[in-house]
Amino acid sequence: MHYDAIILGAGAAGLMAAAVAGQRGRRILVLDHADAPGKKILISGGGRCNFTNIGTAPDRFLSANPHFAKSALRRYTAADFLALVEAHGIAWHEKTLGQLFCDGSARQIVIMLLDECDRGGVRIELGQPITDVAHADGRFRVRHGGLTHEADRLVIATGGPSIPKMGATGFAYDLARRFGLKVVEPRPALVPLTLGGEETLFRSLSGVATEVVARCHKAQFREAALFTHRGLSGPAILQVSSYWRHGDAVTIDFLPDMDPDWLIAAKRATPRLSPRRALATHLPDRLAETLADRLALAPDLAGCTDKALRAATDRLSRWSFTPNGSEGLAKAEVTVGGIATAELSSQDMQATRVPGLYAIGEAVDVTGWLGGYNFQWAWASGWACAQTL
Structure with a gap:
């Protein structure tokens, strides 16, 4: 059969693009190797799907081109997606920092997207590998499950390689390279970091969490940090x-x-107080003990000079860890990098050198902060793409 567009990937971005384009009267086919749609949606937000963030802004996304995401994010906002959620009667609540979650289950978001696809007459075929993609005479041909499908337009919405146990692969990047598109080398993001050497001492604090300000280069975030048996995690x-x-x-x-x-x-107030007990008034006991041991102060505050106490306070405010790695793609929520934005139109996500070829969602070199931003990019990029399918 011939379609107006074939969308590769039945995840957040792919289903959004399919629903919008289908309701614009386009004949849309969605193909995926997974046996069910929206698998990453289902596990997100502890099973309740942090589906957007009301604080969405371009400066909360990483990309080689920090301006690329502005157009799509401006034209399809968090408020727009929230209106869709409410139109489907899905109850939601706001957690910290503008994060919006379903009151019930992430499955409600998948059902909503599938309902929207049904309204647009979208055909969805799952459970078979995509074995070939060809382009000739202005048409794209995709081999899926023993059948060849044909369309005027092709959308790469297969995501990145994070969480491979869910079936994620680097297929989007391989396909982009076949069409001559550049790819920004992907690496794990939103991922726990590991500690080695002398810093393995902190692994003994596994399970201890506390609110901190964490910094790397110019980026800083105030949220909880969690010590693990491998290193550091938490938001x-x-x-x-x-x-x-x-x-x-x-x-x-x-x-x-x-x-x-x-x-x-x-x-001054309690000179016989030990540094460990002083720290324990503001930090978890086990963490206070470990930090106090590393600071190597006198047994009680009276035995510490003011200079030594100021130096200790300064170190506590700028405690430096040098991770020896991360827990990799297996534990990364997303990837930084992907199909280069220099290859795409920021208006509709279409490849500038391959008319009719599009890339959306996590497949693209646009990565949001933790807290619903990556889903908002999926909705916005999918919507923008659908306007010209």
């Missing part, structure tokens, strides 16, 4: 991991609300 660490590269340090402010002279004030 603050996941956020800075997108900016981190091998050899970089990650700096932690363990006490972001404390006055620089708070230990000196504690010394």
